[in-house]
Amino acid sequence: MIVLLVLFGVVTGGMINLNSGNLDQTLKDNPLVMINFSAGWCRYSQALKPIYEKAADALQNVQGVKLAYADCVAHNDICSKYRVSKYPTMKFIRSGELMKSEYRGQRSVEAITQHVNKLMEDPVKQLHGDEELRQLKSETKAKYVLGYFASKSSYGYEVFKSSAQTMLGQCHFYAMTDEDAKAKIASFGGQERVFLVNDVDGDKQYEGSATDQVQLSAWVKDNCVPLVREITFENGEELTEEGLPFVILFHDPEDQESVKQFTQKVAEQCQDQRSGVNFLHADGLKFAHPLSHLGKTTKDLPVIAIDSFKHMYLFPKYENLKRPGRLRRFVDDLHSGRLHREFHGEVFKDRVGEDDDLPPPKDAKEAKEQAKLKREKREAATNPPESVFKKLEPNKNRYSLLNKDEL
Secondary structure, eight states, X not given: OHHHHHHHOEEETTEEEOOTTTHHHHHHHOSEEEEEEEOTTOHHHHHXXXXXXXXXXXXXXXXXXXXXXXXXXXXXHHXXXXXXXXXXXXXXXXXXXXXXXXXXXXXXXXXXXXXHHHHTSOOOEEOOSHHHHHHHHHHOOSOEEEEEESOTTSHHHHHHHHHHHHTTTTSEEEEXXXXXXXXXXXXXXXXXXXXXXXXXXXXXXXXXXXXXXXXXXXXXXXXXXXXXXXXXXXXXXXXXXXXXXXXXXXXXXXXXXXXXXXXHHHHHHOGGGTTTOEXXXXXXXXXXXXXXXXXXXXXXXXXXXXXXXXXXXXXXXGGGGGSTTHHHHHHHHHHHTHHHHHHTTOOOOTTTTTTOOOOOOSSHHHHHHHHHHHHHHHHOOOOOOBOSGGGGSOOTTTOEESSGGGO
């Protein structure tokens, strides 16, 4: 009996206690698993546990859902696998795949159950006919995924729906089914099809397996998730917890042209840097405080900066974004440590004055003055301010933080 409990876990009401012996089977048996990663010594974990157990009881008859509990002291291997850095942390596993967004809402039975029920809804928006599709295309410039299916009960649609649930909040999914899709499917030789709409090169067809949800989600993530995301006060904690430095464009909310230009330069120069930094844009009016730390005001928008979670570094001039390779060089200087070394007073002579845009001197006297200005700049050490966005990290009044300096 004891062996069975160790291997298969203990079910407390609707909640299952996870261990290395039952984790894989739990994820296999349940399309959606919510896991509460906790530690017995953490007072926030202690307060949450009875609430979480009641939420599990309330949801135990909901098909396809299981609320699980991971004791990170007794089963640290599970918590390490999912990179838990604070207690309690509540994550979702959808069809065996970790969802990007954690649960950060109110810690109450009602709030948790409402959130889980919301995740179980079909996020795919139905289109009825070509006219609705034309209207959608005329009104929507962002990328989205469109599928054509014989019916909502087809296996292809179930895979599509599951992918939409996994990518919730990252990309929009639309579908035509039944009679609305009949003519299109016939034109595809009787095959159901999935497309990425509004791609730079036009609509892109998904060529992978129609029955592989993980493969479809990976394709959507690579092609639909914005290269440059917007940071807000609502998602700032989540983005900060990813642990990647921010390369941020601060702009006036009415100025979308700078967002377009910044995104274009990121796409041209920094596609391979997504795993090392987060490219973001922010409402410069709402985020005026970080601007002030950079010595800028809203009158200076647009402004580009890097926040490494230790210091903030200012991109010399927004106009320089148009110069070949400048944005990539700025990111490379962060990774090479050049920005940090400048912060500690090291002087690099190779680029001194390149951003001054001084006109050619009119005479010897003016040439001497310009030389003096360049010399003073060369001798001056940079002094970047401390990180501001680090303050958006998980609140110590809600979590017990681990390795806090690494965030």
